[in-house]
Amino acid sequence: MRITGLGHAGMFIETSGGTILCDPWVKSAFYGSWFPFPDNRSLDWQHYGNADYLYISHRHRDHFDPWLLEKYVPKDIKVLLPEYPTDDLEKDIRKLGYENIIYTEAGQIIEDGSLRLMITPLRAPSDGPIGDSSLSIDDGTASILNQNDSHPLDLEALLAFSKPDAYFTQFSGAIWWPMVYDLPGEAKQNFAHLKREAQHTRAMHYINKVDAPNVFPMAGPPMFLRDELFRYNGDGQENDSIFTDQVDFIARMEAEAPKYKGHVFIPGTVVTIEGKELSVEQTLFTDEEIAEMFEHKWDYFETQRSTRQDEISAEEASRAAVLPPDKMLARLKRWFEPLLRRAKTIRDGVGGPVRFLIGDLDMVVDFPNAEVREYAGESTNYWFTIPADIVSTNIKEREIDWSNSIFLSMQFEAGRVGKFNEFIYTFFKCLSRDRIEYVENWYAEQGDQTEEVEIDGWRVQRRCPHLRADLTMTGDVEDGVITCSLHSWKWDLATGRCLTTAGHPIRASKIAESASTEE
Numbered sequence: 001m002r003i004t005g006l007g008h009a010g011m012f013i014e015t016s017g018g019t020i021l022c023d024p025w026v027k028s029a030f031y032g033s034w035f036p037f038p039d040n041r042s043l044d045w046q047h048y049g050n051a052d053y054l055y056i057s058h059r060h061r062d063h064f065d066p067w068l069l070e071k072y073v074p075k076d077i078k079v080l081l082p083e084y085p086t087d088d089l090e091k092d093i094r095k096l097g098y099e100n101i102i103y104t105e106a107g108q109i110i111e112d113g114s115l116r117l118m119i120t121p122l123r124a125p126s127d128g129p130i131g132d133s134s135l136s137i138d139d140g141t142a143s144i145l146n147q148n149d150s151h152p153l154d155l156e157a158l159l160a161f162s163k164p165d166a167y168f169t170q171f172s173g174a175i176w177w178p179m180v181y182d183l184p185g186e187a188k189q190n191f192a193h194l195k196r197e198a199q200h201t202r203a204m205h206y207i208n209k210v211d212a213p214n215v216f217p218m219a220g221p222p223m224f225l226r227d228e229l230f231r232y233n234g235d236g237q238e239n240d241s242i243f244t245d246q247v248d249f250i251a252r253m254e255a256e257a258p259k260y261k262g263h264v265f266i267p268g269t270v271v272t273i274e275g276k277e278l279s280v281e282q283t284l285f286t287d288e289e290i291a292e293m294f295e296h297k298w299d300y301f302e303t304q305r306s307t308r309q310d311e312i313s314a315e316e317a318s319r320a321a322v323l324p325p326d327k328m329l330a331r332l333k334r335w336f337e338p339l340l341r342r343a344k345t346i347r348d349g350v351g352g353p354v355r356f357l358i359g360d361l362d363m364v365v366d367f368p369n370a371e372v373r374e375y376a377g378e379s380t381n382y383w384f385t386i387p388a389d390i391v392s393t394n395i396k397e398r399e400i401d402w403s404n405s406i407f408l409s410m411q412f413e414a415g416r417v418g419k420f421n422e423f424i425y426t427f428f429k430c431l432s433r434d435r436i437e438y439v440e441n442w443y444a445e446q447g448d449q450t451e452e453v454e455i456d457g458w459r460v461q462r463r464c465p466h467l468r469a470d471l472t473m474t475g476d477v478e479d480g481v482i483t484c485s486l487h488s489w490k491w492d493l494a495t496g497r498c499l500t501t502a503g504h505p506i507r508a509s510k511i512a513e514s515a516s517t518e519e
């Protein structure tokens with residue numbers, strides 16, 4: 001088996017049973033904010049596009065690049081479609097003219113000669129754009145797991161497919177916190193450090209569980225080449241960003257877990273697995289060039305910034321004309337209010353109005369009353385400032401997931417009083433009736449938390465109140481606090497209070513106390 005890195009989460013997999021093109025991305029994403037790092041434009045995309053299978057893990061635009069697909073990937077390619085609860089990804093793919101779609105089933109193996117494939121989708125509201133997935137491959141000569149951005153809860157079922165010889169996984173962040181938030185510099189630095197540590201802990205959790213001898217960190221970090229975002233490359237010019245690079249991660253991983261070998265996986269990296277032997281060759285960049293781009297990253301970013309400004313200008317010119325404030329308010333009101341009326345759990349979870357300053361429009365989304373209206377001077381615990389041309393473009397294109405457009409662009413500012421509220425961002429991922437109804441039903445189904453387990457002297461509900469991870473696998477208790485390693489959410493076990501955000505209490509009790517009470 002041979003795997004060629006195409007940049008970010010992209011890879012071209014050659015097996016004894018055919019070739020697979022995964023998550024190819026070249027054009028800037030999220031309104032010209034994200035670029036692949038390192039630059040992958042000089043790859044032979046004509047060759048890689050001529051694969052037997054196309055796998056798009058999810059809808060995020062750093063994985064799904066319509067420009068590249070239309071230019072380089074033939075329309076008759078077999079498309080491996082993850083089994084998601086809504087058909088948004090399928091609609092995106094069909095809109096580009098791809099009709100040869102293979103509808104995969106969650107956790108079910110597809111066989112094509114010697115080639116065995118399995119796609120494991122995730123379906124929680126916080127999984128990517130309501131959906132993320134991993135790809136398992138075995139062709140009789142080798143086995144790999146391409147986990148990319150996904151954070152599977154049931155690794156045992158996933159790993160029952162086969163023992164991976166090589167493991168490809170996200171290690172760096174894909175979020176806008178805390179960079180866009182209105183925070184003092186010192187606080188932003190502290191929060192960025194905590195986020196980097198949480199991301200590292202999560203990555204190491206999976207590396208230890210998968211237990212593959214060779215680890216290839218990928219699916220990040222991006223380059224930020226817009227002038228106003230440039231400072232947030234890597235861990236930031238002021239140490240207030242969250243994006244660890246491959247070399248830094250590998251060095252720390254190998255120090256903490258020396259049994260695993262980490263490999264730099266960038267555009268042009270060729271991984272060959274023959275039997276139990278694995279070799280890695282860099283074909284697009286020399287070893288000296290790779291060392292230079294990582295040791296002197298800011299010089300590399302500066303060079304890239306100077307060559308990509310035309311792309312940024314072209315993207316800005318392609319945006320929709322700005323709607324006048326009254327028309328924008330009316331359009332958003334017609335769009336959002338029917339969805340808000342269907343979103344009782346989300347409305348209750350937000351619990352108040354959220355303010356939006358969009359150009360000259362000052363409005364609130366009043367979650368309790370399911371209203372979109374002009375701001376009336378009331379106090380709000382969350383507020384956003386977003387460019388009017390970006391919102392106008394989202395309205396014109398009827399973009400149903402603003403995390404996949406506005407929020408990941410980082411071209412906005414946010415502020416809040418108190419802790420993170422997941423329900424706000426969940427609503428803005430669910431700007432269609434299908435998505436709202438799915439997520440509301442998902443929340444309703446999470447209500448059964450009756451099963452209990454014993455963890456380090458505590459009797460605790462088995463399922464994490466956040467996303468129902470099995471806490472016997474992901475929970476770590478220290479000083480009376482349990483941390484779920486998937487997203488680093490924390491609970492005080494004595495009180496059940498969530499220390500990460502409002503709501504989401506956990507049911508827990510000391511085993512000795514419970515025993516005496518029962519007696």
